[in-house]
Amino acid sequence: MGKTATAKVDLTKVKPYGDTLNDGMVQLSFTLPVPYGDEASEAAVILAKKMGLDEPSVVYSKDLGIGYTNFIVYGKCQHTVDYTSIKVPKIEVDVMDRLECEKFIEENIKRDVVIVGACTGTDAHTVGIDAIINMKGFDGHFGLERYKGIEAINMGSQVSNETLVAKAIEVNADAILVSQIVTQKDIHIKNLTELVELLEAEGIRDKVILVCGGPRISHELAQELGYDAGFGPRSYAENVASYVLTELVKRKLV
Amino acid sequence: MGKTATAKVDLTKVKPYGDTLNDGMVQLSFTLPVPYGDEASEAAVILAKKMGLDEPSVVYSKDLGIGYTNFIVYGKCQHTVDYTSIKVPKIEVDVMDRLECEKFIEENIKRDVVIVGACTGTDAHTVGIDAIINMKGFDGHFGLERYKGIEAINMGSQVSNETLVAKAIEVNADAILVSQIVTQKDIHIKNLTELVELLEAEGIRDKVILVCGGPRISHELAQELGYDAGFGPRSYAENVASYVLTELVKRKLV
Amino acid sequence: MKSKLNLDPKIIDSARSSAARIAQDMQKFIDRHTTVSTERTVLRLLGIDGVDDFDFPLPNVVVDAIKDGGGLPRGAAYWIGNAMIQTGLSPQEIAERVAAGELDIMKLPTVSAKEAEEKIMPEVKKSLELIKAQTEKRNNYLETIGEGKQPYLYVIVATGNVYEDIIQAQAAARQGADVIAVIRTTAQSLLDYVPYGATTEGFGGTYATQENFRLMRRALDEVGEEVGRYIRLCNYSSGMCMPEIAAMGAVERLDMMLNDALYGILFRDINMQRTLVDQYFSRVIIGYADIIFNSGEDNYLTTADAYEEAHTVVASQFINEQFAVLANIKEERMGLGHAFEMDPNLENGFLYELAQAIMAREIFPKAPLKYMPPTKYMTGNIFKGHIQDALFNVVSIWSEQSIQLLGMMTEAIHTPHMQDRIYALENASYIFNNMRDLGEEVEFKKDGIIQKRAQTVLKDAEELLKEIEKDGLFHTLENGKFGGVKRPRDGGKGLEGVCVKDEQYFNPFIPLMLGGEK
Amino acid sequence: MKSKLNLDPKIIDSARSSAARIAQDMQKFIDRHTTVSTERTVLRLLGIDGVDDFDFPLPNVVVDAIKDGGGLPRGAAYWIGNAMIQTGLSPQEIAERVAAGELDIMKLPTVSAKEAEEKIMPEVKKSLELIKAQTEKRNNYLETIGEGKQPYLYVIVATGNVYEDIIQAQAAARQGADVIAVIRTTAQSLLDYVPYGATTEGFGGTYATQENFRLMRRALDEVGEEVGRYIRLCNYSSGMCMPEIAAMGAVERLDMMLNDALYGILFRDINMQRTLVDQYFSRVIIGYADIIFNSGEDNYLTTADAYEEAHTVVASQFINEQFAVLANIKEERMGLGHAFEMDPNLENGFLYELAQAIMAREIFPKAPLKYMPPTKYMTGNIFKGHIQDALFNVVSIWSEQSIQLLGMMTEAIHTPHMQDRIYALENASYIFNNMRDLGEEVEFKKDGIIQKRAQTVLKDAEELLKEIEKDGLFHTLENGKFGGVKRPRDGGKGLEGVCVKDEQYFNPFIPLMLGGEK
Ligand code: B12
Ligand code: B12
Ligand SMILES: Cc1ncc(COP(=O)(O)O)c(C=O)c1O
Numbered sequence A, B: 001m002g003k004t005a006t007a008k009v010d011l012t013k014v015k016p017y018g019d020t021l022n023d024g025m026v027q028l029s030f031t032l033p034v035p036y037g038d039e040a041s042e043a044a045v046i047l048a049k050k051m052g053l054d055e056p057s058v059v060y061s062k063d064l065g066i067g068y069t070n071f072i073v074y075g076k077c078q079h080t081v082d083y084t085s086i087k088v089p090k091i092e093v094d095v096m097d098r099l100e101c102e103k104f105i106e107e108n109i110k111r112d113v114v115i116v117g118a119c120t121g122t123d124a125h126t127v128g129i130d131a132i133i134n135m136k137g138f139d140g141h142f143g144l145e146r147y148k149g150i151e152a153i154n155m156g157s158q159v160s161n162e163t164l165v166a167k168a169i170e171v172n173a174d175a176i177l178v179s180q181i182v183t184q185k186d187i188h189i190k191n192l193t194e195l196v197e198l199l200e201a202e203g204i205r206d207k208v209i210l211v212c213g214g215p216r217i218s219h220e221l222a223q224e225l226g227y228d229a230g231f232g233p234r235s236y237a238e239n240v241a242s243y244v245l246t247e248l249v250k251r252k253l254v
Numbered sequence C, D: 001m002k003s004k005l006n007l008d009p010k011i012i013d014s015a016r017s018s019a020a021r022i023a024q025d026m027q028k029f030i031d032r033h034t035t036v037s038t039e040r041t042v043l044r045l046l047g048i049d050g051v052d053d054f055d056f057p058l059p060n061v062v063v064d065a066i067k068d069g070g071g072l073p074r075g076a077a078y079w080i081g082n083a084m085i086q087t088g089l090s091p092q093e094i095a096e097r098v099a100a101g102e103l104d105i106m107k108l109p110t111v112s113a114k115e116a117e118e119k120i121m122p123e124v125k126k127s128l129e130l131i132k133a134q135t136e137k138r139n140n141y142l143e144t145i146g147e148g149k150q151p152y153l154y155v156i157v158a159t160g161n162v163y164e165d166i167i168q169a170q171a172a173a174r175q176g177a178d179v180i181a182v183i184r185t186t187a188q189s190l191l192d193y194v195p196y197g198a199t200t201e202g203f204g205g206t207y208a209t210q211e212n213f214r215l216m217r218r219a220l221d222e223v224g225e226e227v228g229r230y231i232r233l234c235n236y237s238s239g240m241c242m243p244e245i246a247a248m249g250a251v252e253r254l255d256m257m258l259n260d261a262l263y264g265i266l267f268r269d270i271n272m273q274r275t276l277v278d279q280y281f282s283r284v285i286i287g288y289a290d291i292i293f294n295s296g297e298d299n300y301l302t303t304a305d306a307y308e309e310a311h312t313v314v315a316s317q318f319i320n321e322q323f324a325v326l327a328n329i330k331e332e333r334m335g336l337g338h339a340f341e342m343d344p345n346l347e348n349g350f351l352y353e354l355a356q357a358i359m360a361r362e363i364f365p366k367a368p369l370k371y372m373p374p375t376k377y378m379t380g381n382i383f384k385g386h387i388q389d390a391l392f393n394v395v396s397i398w399s400e401q402s403i404q405l406l407g408m409m410t411e412a413i414h415t416p417h418m419q420d421r422i423y424a425l426e427n428a429s430y431i432f433n434n435m436r437d438l439g440e441e442v443e444f445k446k447d448g449i450i451q452k453r454a455q456t457v458l459k460d461a462e463e464l465l466k467e468i469e470k471d472g473l474f475h476t477l478e479n480g481k482f483g484g485v486k487r488p489r490d491g492g493k494g495l496e497g498v499c500v501k502d503e504q505y506f507n508p509f510i511p512l513m514l515g516g517e518k
C-alpha cells in the first residue's frame, strides 16, 4: 500500500466513505419544528430521503421542550461527485518568504510599497488583519510591518469604507487589505461590495490591488465580489505580500 | 407563549430550524475518498448541493492521511416535509401495568400464558431480551418472569431459529419473542425472515403471536418482515405483555 | 479555609490595596465629569421614554437640547426640575414638547439648584421604588420557585429577532439553562442612543431595547414558573449607552449585566474618559438594583496570549472589584470575568487553567465569578470543540465557579443554533453532576506545577498593579497593557459627549442609590 | 511509593494469595486434560497449515482423525512423531496425505512416546525459533523506530474486509493510533476451526486467519516505519480456537491478544472445562512470544451494574494475574482489563471511576492495564458520547493507564467508520497532552469519597476471592458471580472436545516454552 488508498476509487463518481468504499455513509443533525415522537422521526427520515440518503436511520432524537425535536441521523448518500472535473480558482503566485519579498522589491519595484489595511464596517475583529500586518505577525510568521520596502498602515477595527478609501487616496496606496470576520446575515458581502463601488466611484479601483480576507472568504468569492484576491484561514503575511508584489509588477503599477 | 412555539410553523412544509424559522440549517459530516485540499472541499460543497443544501459551507476539513478527507459542513436544506400527512403504524394497545396484566389473564384467559424468548442466530446480546423477560427487568420495570399467569422461558443467546421453533412447539408457546441487536450488513433481517419461514414451514405461524425487538427494530419494520409487532428502544415488559395478552384474546387464541 | 494553592495572603492584600488606590485615583476624575449618556440615564430614570418622529429617543432629544444650549455641566436633572417648576408639566410631557419643538427648556427662567432638586425628588423616589419593587419580585421568586445550582448554566441567544430569541430562550430554560443572555446586535455598542420598541432585525445579536427586555423578562418568568426555577436574564450595560441600559435593566428586572469600561475601550475603541465616567453611574444603578455585573477580562485573552498574559486578567479583576466597591456593589454581585483560553495544544495546559481558576476562586471567595469558555482556539471542528468545552466544564466544577458561560461547539462558525445550545447544556449538566464534589476531594502537590503556576500569576498581577498605581490607569491603557491593545486617552468614540460638571451640578440618583438600604 | 488511596497492603496480599490458590487448584484440573484445539495448536506449531478440498483446515482434519481413532488422550504430537518415523514424511506432508485419504495415521505401527518426541523435536525447535525471531524483530523495531507514549491509543477496525481494514488501520496510525485491533466477525468464536486465507466478508468484524494477520502485520510495519512509531497489532485468542489463534499470533508477530476463558464462558457460552484448558496453552504461547494478553473483565459491567459489581472486576483481575503467572507471563505483559461503565447520570460517578482506576494501577503497578471505554450507556447521541469518552480519557491519563481502548462516539450505532476513529484519536490525544502530568500533581482527601470507594471495592474483592477459594472457580461460575451470568459446568459449547490425557501424553511445546529463555 502506498501513501494513498485511492487506487480503487472511481474519481468521476465519488461517494462518501464510512467503512466500505462507496457505502455513502453520512452523518446529519438538525432540528425540526415538530413535536417529539414517532411522527417527528418519520419526518426526519422523509427529509433525509429527499436529500438522497438511502436507509436513513434516526439514531437519536430529543424533545427540545417547545414542540421542536432535534435529530441525529445516519444514512447512505446516493449522490456522486465527479472529482476529476473540479477546478477551483486559486491565487497563482509563487510564494516568497520575507527576505525574498524584500529582494523582489529592491530588484523589481525600487521604491516603498504602501499597503493600507482595515477591518471595515462595524466589525471589530482585528486579530485577523493584525496577523497579516502587525510586526509580530501570527504563528511565527512576521507581519508586513516587518518587511523592508513595505509601508503598512493598519487602521484597526470598525473603519468605515469611506474612511478607508480616503486614507488610501491620502497615502497613495498600492494595495488595500480588508478584513471581514462577522458574516451573520451576509453582512460581509454587503460591506465588501460597497467598498468596490466606492473605489469605482472615486475612479481608483484600477490603481490599487484590492484584497480581502477572513475565515469565510475564499479566493473564488473575492473574485465574484470584484476583488483581485481573497485569503481564507491559515493565510500569512508572506502569502499576501508575494501576491501583491507580483501583481504590482505584472500590472505595471510600479 | 405556550408550551410549544409552533404557532407560526406551516406543518405541511416543515424545514430544519437553526435559529430562524425555515432557515433550513443542517449539519453534516462525512468522508470522501479524495485527497485533502481545495478541490476536496469543493467536492464536498457539490455533494451538499446535490443533497439540496443551499449555501453549503465546509467549516472544517481534515486530511485523513491516506488520500481521504473528512468534512464538517453546514448548509440550508431546501427540501420540506409534509408533517400533516405522516402516519406511523403503531402498536395499538392500552398498556396495562403488571397487576392489570395479571388481572386480565385471570379474567380473560384463565390459564397460564406461555412465552418463549431468545436472542437468535449468532447474536450474543442478551441484555435486551433479559430486560423484557428476566425477573429483575430493567429500569425499575419487572420482567415477564415476575408476572403471575405468565410462564416465560428465556433461552438466552446464540439460539438457532431451529432450536427456538422446536422449543416453542415443545412447550406449546402462545408467543415468541426474538431479540436482534447486531444489524451489521442487515444480518438481523436475514435472521428474522428465516424464522418466519421456519414457522410457516412448521405450520404454526398462525398459532403464535410473533414479536421481535431491538434497538434498530420498529413496529413498521417488524410488520414488513411478517411479525405481529416490533419493539424498539425503551420498551418494557408491560408493553410487551399488554400487547401479547390483548392479541391473544383478540385472535381467540386463548 | 487554607489555600489549596498555598497563595500568600500578603500578596493578595498588597494587590488589592494597589487596585483600591488605582480606582480611587480614577474616581477623582470621574467625580469631576458627566456625559451625555449619564444625563440621558437621569432622564430615563425620571420616566422619560419614547421616540420622536424620526425614531430618535426622547432622552437624546432632550439631552442634545441641553447640550446645544450649553447646559450639560449643570446636569439634566436640574433642567428638568427647573422646567417642571416653570411649566407645571411632568418630565415625560416636557420631553414630548421639546421633541415637538414646542418647548425650549434652555430658554426658561431658572431656579436654584436646590429648588430644582426638591421639585424632582418625588419623581426620583418613584423611580427608586419601581426598582426596589423589582428587586423584591426577584427575591420573592428566588424564595418561592428557587434557582439552579451553581455554577449557573448561562447561555446566549442571538438570533437578531426578539421573538425567535424567546423561543430559543424558553427551549434552553426547559433544557436546564439558569441564565439567558441576549447578545446585542453587532453595532449597537457604537450607537449613542438606545433603540426603541420590539425589534426583529439584528446581526449576530438582538437590539437591547426596553421593550425587548420586557418581552424576554415576561417569557423567562413564565418558563421559570413552569420549570420551577428562576431564570436570570442578562444583557449588556456597555458601549456608548452604558448607564442608560443599566437603568433599563434595573426597571425591567434584569439580573445580570455585562458592564466593563475597559472592554469598550479596548475592543470597541470607545473613548476611555467617556466610558469610565459612564461606568460609574451604571455600576451605582446596578448595585442599587441588586444586579450582578459581569466584567470582561476574558476578552483580553482573545487578543493576547492566555498563558503569557494571565496576570493581566487578575490585575483587571482587582481593579474591577475596587470600582465596584466605590459604586457600593456587594461582593456577592461582583461577577468578575476570566476565561479558559489557552491553546489546546499546550502540554499540561489544563493544569494551568485549573490553577488559575482555583486562584480566582480563592482571591474572590464570595464573588459570583463569570467563567468564559474557549473561543479563540475553537475551530470548525465541532467534535473537538465539544470536548474543549467539556474540559472547560471540568475546570469549572472542580474550581467551584459561579456563572458558567457555556461553550458552544459551533463557536467558530455561527452564533448558536438551537441544537448547539442544547448540546452545550447537556455537556455542562452531565459533567457538573458526574464530578459534583471533585473540588472537595482533591489536594495539590506542594510546589507542584499547579501551585507554582497560581503563585506566579498572582505575583505578576501584583507587580503589574503596582506599576499601574504609579502610572495611572489612563496611561496604562495608552501603553497597551491589557489585551495588547493600545488606546490614546483622547482617541476613540464619544469623547465629545464628556464634560466637566459645574458647581451646581447634581445627579439626584447617585446619593440615594449609594445610601439607599440594600 | 505510598498509596494515594490509602489502600491496605495486607488486603492486597490476602486477595492475591487467594487468587493464587484458586488458579493452582484449577491448574490441577487443566493439567489432567487436553482438547481438540490444544492439539490442533500443536499441529499448527509443527507447521501444519492449509485446507482440504472442503476448505476444512488440515489441523482439524488430522485431529479429527486422531480423535475418531481414539488417539486424542495421547496427544497429536505423539501421532505426528510416530507418523514421521513410520512414513519419513514431514508433518505437513502427513497432514496432506491424511486429508487426501491416502494415509491413516492411526493405523500405523507405533513407537514409544520418547521416540516420537525425539523425532519431532527438530520441528519443535524450528517453530520456537520462528517465534523468537519475531520477538527479536519487534524488539528491533522498538529500539529503532520507537513507540507511542502510554497510555497507548488503541483503536479497532471491523469492516469485515481485510483490505478495507488495512486502509482504516493505516489512516488511524497516521492519526496517532498505537495499537490496531482487528475485531473478529460476529460468529467466529463459535467456530471449532480457524478459517483460511485472506477474507473480505464478515459481520461487525473480520475473520481471524493467518493470512489476514500477515497482511495486516505487513501494512502496520509499513505505516509504522513511515510514521516512525511501531504500531502494535491486536487480535483475539479466544473462543473455541483459543490456543490455535495464539499460535498464529505468535508466528505472525501480533503484539497483543484478547485472551480470557471467563469471557468465552460468560458471554459466548463456551464450556468452562474446554476453554480453561485451552486458555492454559494459549497463555503459555503468549508468554513465550512476549505478547501482551488482555483479559475481559470490562465485559462484566455490560451485564452487571458497574457501581455495584466493581469488586467482581478486581477479583477477576487477581485470578487472571495468577493464571498468567502459571503460564510464565511477565507482569509487564499482563493487560488486565477494567472499564469506565458507570451510569453517566450517577452523581459523583466520575469520582468512583477515578478511584477504581487508580486502585487498579496501585494493585497491579507493572501491568499494562487495558482500560475500556463507556459502551453500555452510550446512545445514538454522538455529541454526548464524545464527552463521555472525554471523561474516560481524563480518568485514564490521571490514573496512568497503559492501554486505552478508545471510545467511539458512535458506539451505540455501528462498528467505527473511518471518521469516528479519527475523532476518537483526536479526543484522547488532546486530553492526554493537555493533562499530561495531572496524576503527579494531585492528592486525595483522607477518607474522602475517592479513598473510601477504592477501599470498599478492594475489600469486597478480597472477600469474594475468599469465597471463590472455598467454592472453587467452576462452582462460582455456576452461581453467576461474574457479570450476573450463570453457566453450568457441563453446558455450553465444546465440551465434546475435551478429554483426559493418558500417561504417555506429551505436548512438546509447553515445557520448552515455559523453560525457554524469555
Ligand atoms: C476573538 C473574537 C472576538 C474578540 C475580537 C477581538 C479583536 N480585537 O479581534 C471580541 C471579544 C471583541 C469579539 C466580539 C464579538 N464577536 Co467575536 N469572535 C472572536 C473569535 C473567538 C476569534 C476570532 C479570531 O480572532 N480568530 C483568529 C484569527 C487569526 O483568525 P481570522 O480572523 O480568521 O484571520 C485569519 C484569516 O481569516 C485571514 N484573514 C483575516 N482577515 C484578513 C484580511 C486580509 C486582507 C487577509 C489577506 C487575510 C485575512 O488571515 C488570518 C490569519 O491567518 C471568533 C470565534 C472563532 N473561534 O473564530 C468569534 C466570532 C468571530 N465573533 C462573533 C461575534 C458575533 C462577535 C460579536 C459581534 C458578538 C456580539 N454581538 O457582541 C462581538 C462584537 C464584535 C464585532 N462587532 O465585530 C461571531 C461571528 C459570527 C459570524 N459568523 O458572523 C464568532 C464566529 C463567534 C460566534 N460563534 O458567534 N469577538
Ligand atoms: C453490552 C454489549 C455487548 C456485550 C453483550 C453482553 C450480553 N450478554 O448482552 C458483549 C461485550 C458480550 C458484546 C459483544 C459484542 N458486540 Co456488543 N454491544 C454491547 C452494547 C455496549 C450494549 C448493548 C446493550 O446491552 N444495550 C442495552 C439494552 C437494554 O438495550 P437493547 O438491547 O436495545 O434492548 C432494549 C430494546 O431494544 C428492546 N428489545 C431488545 N430486544 C428485544 C426483544 C423483544 C422481543 C422486545 C419486545 C424488545 C426488545 O427492549 C430492551 C429494553 O428496552 C452495544 C453498544 C450500545 N451502547 O448499544 C454493543 C453493540 C450492540 N455490540 C456490537 C458488536 C458488533 C458486538 C460484537 C459482535 C463485536 C465482535 N465482533 O466481537 C461482540 C460479539 C457478540 C455477538 N456476537 O453478538 C455492535 C453492533 C453493531 C451493529 N449495529 O450491528 C454494538 C452496537 C457496538 C458497536 N458500535 O460496534 N457486546
Ligand atoms: C464586558 C463586555 N461588554 C460588552 C460586550 C459586548 O459587546 P458589545 O458591547 O460590543 O455589543 C462584551 C462581549 O463579550 C463584554 O465582554
Ligand SMILES: Cc1ncc(COP(=O)(O)O)c(C=O)c1O
Pocket: D184, D185, D186, D188, D189, D236, D238, D239, D258, D259, D260, D263, D264, D268, D294, D295, D296, D299
Ligand atoms: C476477552 C475477550 N475475548 C474475546 C472478545 C471478542 O468476542 P468473540 O470472541 O466473541 O469474537 C472480547 C470482546 O470484547 C473480549 O473482551
